[in-house]
Every structure is written in C-alpha cells, then in structure tokens.
Amino acid sequence: MTDLATQITDLRRPRLLVRAARHGISGYRRSRDLQRIAGQAQSASPLAVVESLLLQEEQAEQTRLAHDGTYSVNKHIELLIALMAETRNLPIATRSEGRTGWRPTVV
Numbered sequence: 001m002t003d004l005a006t007q008i009t010d011l012r013r014p015r016l017l018v019r020a021a022r023h024g025i026s027g028y029r030r031s032r033d034l035q036r037i038a039g040q041a042q043s044a045s046p047l048a049v050v051e052s053l054l055l056q057e058e059q060a061e062q063t064r065l066a067h068d069g070t071y072s073v074n075k076h077i078e079l080l081i082a083l084m085a086e087t088r089n090l091p092i093a094t095r096s097e098g099r100t101g102w103r104p105t106v107v
Helices: 004-009 013-026 032-037 048-067 073-086
Strands: none
Touching: 004 048, 013 032, 032 048, 032 073, 048 073
C-alpha cells in the first residue's frame, strides 16, 4: 500500500471540482464542519481524519465515474474542501516534501 503523502499527491480530479473546493476552503472551520462532512470528532488526530477523508472522497469519485444517481457533487466538493484543509494539519514529515498545503491535480 502506498503511503499517505503519495496518495495525496497522486490524487487527480476534474478542474471544476478542484476550483470549487479552492473557493470554499476559506470558509472551512474544523470545529463546525468536520463532524458534518467526515463524521469525525474534532478531537480526532489529523492523520486519522485525512485517511478517513481520502477513503470517503475515493468512494465519491467512484460513484461519480459510475454515473450513479446517488452521486452528490455538493458532498464531493465538501470532502475535497475538508481534505485540503485537514492536510494542512498533518505533521511536516507526513506531508510530501514539506509542502504546507495540498491541492489536487487537475485532469
């Protein structure tokens, strides 16, 4: 299994999703949004939160790619916003090459 930093840096998502998430990141508040978006307690470790968000986001991506009627673009963008914001809370050693924040690559 690949390490967390590789999973984060290898993430590729459509331009529209990434741009929407970038615009929404300034409004993200861990204390208010984490429980609603990820089902995680605010006291959860950043590493556990990011791992959970990666899993949930991958499930949303698979639903999107399958053209499933249950896909929610709003939920997918919220997951990307939370993932971007929570990645900033990771210890430096976990981040890829000392990057302070993560942004998914646009495909």
